[in-house]
Amino acid sequence: MENELKEISPFEVKQMLKDGKKISLIDVREDEEVAEGKIPEAAHIKMGEIPDRLNEIDKNEEHIIICRSGRRSENVAYFLQDQGYKVKNMTGGMLDYNQD
Numbered sequence: 001m002e003n004e005l006k007e008i009s010p011f012e013v014k015q016m017l018k019d020g021k022k023i024s025l026i027d028v029r030e031d032e033e034v035a036e037g038k039i040p041e042a043a044h045i046k047m048g049e050i051p052d053r054l055n056e057i058d059k060n061e062e063h064i065i066i067c068r069s070g071r072r073s074e075n076v077a078y079f080l081q082d083q084g085y086k087v088k089n090m091t092g093g094m095l096d097y098n099q100d
Helices: 010-018 031-035 047-056 071-082 093-097
Strands: 006-008 024-027 062-066 086-090
Touching (some): 010 093, 062 071
Parallel strands (some): 006 086, 062 086
């Protein structure tokens, strides 16, 4: 059975940033999507580049994975989890994050 993937809501992410918590955010969208705006604190590593850039991702830290709607980030989060990383998927993605 696949390990349960942890999830976090955009609201919770906003709250953590507002509280000044040090969190690692990884935006896996394409360049043109990120050009329309991303969470300033987020690192940008495109989904297709993740396997080649694992060395940039700290295994001792928990990472919150972000995409447009939460679907791609879920796939990336499962992949990273399988590689031994601590991850959470931001449900609803940037669509929900930009709601309010």
